[in-house]
Amino acid sequence: MPLWQELPLLLIVAFCLAVLIRSFLLQAFFIPSGSMENTLLVGDRVLVNKIVYDVRDPKRGEVVVFRGPEAWAPQPVDGGDPGLFNKIGRTFGDLIGVSRPGAKDFIKRVIAVGGDRVSCCDDQGRVMVNGKGLDEPYIYDNSPLDVAPAAGECRSRQFAEVVVPPGELFVMGDHRGVSQDARCQGPIPVDNVVGRAFVIVWPQDRWKNLSVPDTFDGIPPPTSGGAGGGSGAPLPSQGSPLPGKGDIVVTMPIFASVLFLARSRRGLPDRQRRLRP
DSSP states (O other): OOHHHHHHHHHHHHHHHHHHHHHHTEEEEEOOSSTTTTTSOTTOEEEEESSHHHHSOOOTTOEEEEEOOTTSOOOOOOOOOOSHHHHHHHHHHHHHTOSOOOTTEEEEEEEEETTOEEEEOOTTSOEEETTEEOOOTTOOSOOOSSSOOOTTOOOSSOEEEEEOOTTEEEEEOSSTTTOOOHHHHOOEEGGGEEEEEEEEEESGGGOEEOOOOGGGTTOOOOOTTOTTOOOSSOOOOOOOOOTTHHHHHHHHHHHHHHHHHHHHHHTSOHHHHSOOO
């Protein structure tokens, strides 16, 4: 095919692949607020694995993107220019997964999973999960200890013990001083989770993996009979997963697609693939 015919076809194929990948495999998310500083800064873009939780449950310590339940207050989002071209650009960006998040899209860290007992604070001012205090080096600007907890507000570091219901997650931001999270808005359903944020891809000097901190290793299983009722038996430990094991699943179909396209190009005559001198 001549270049003027081949180029539009390649652009259409690339667009269709981007839409498929965004819908089922990976999606890029823009960080609009400082609730996860300094792990994630405003303006960072992260890649979210959208299928990993189809094969397993979320683990403690993972950073997840989720739709906020009805009880969660929407986060402020810069609406920008409401003109026609801006709306078209946002629609196109949403199709390929590079648009800004909505007011009910959140990104937080999983602190406890269904059945866990979580509270704050121990004698060192740490969050406790099933009786174990967490050393959290990722925290930036922690909430003050001398502020009394109040319903509907996350200004205080302290909160009463919560037994996370089955099928839900207790999530918190790394910038505790400004994060509105499960401390005051309650746990979130696992069904609301879009996927796991596993790498920062932009800007280039911020590229890094979002791994699970070691502090979540060795958390004991929850015991029966905790506040709010237990399951009646200890649950298995939700320790840190093997690094990247679930995320590797995503790359296989993408690699297979690229390999298929590359092999298809090999079948073209040399005169069509050879560049002009």
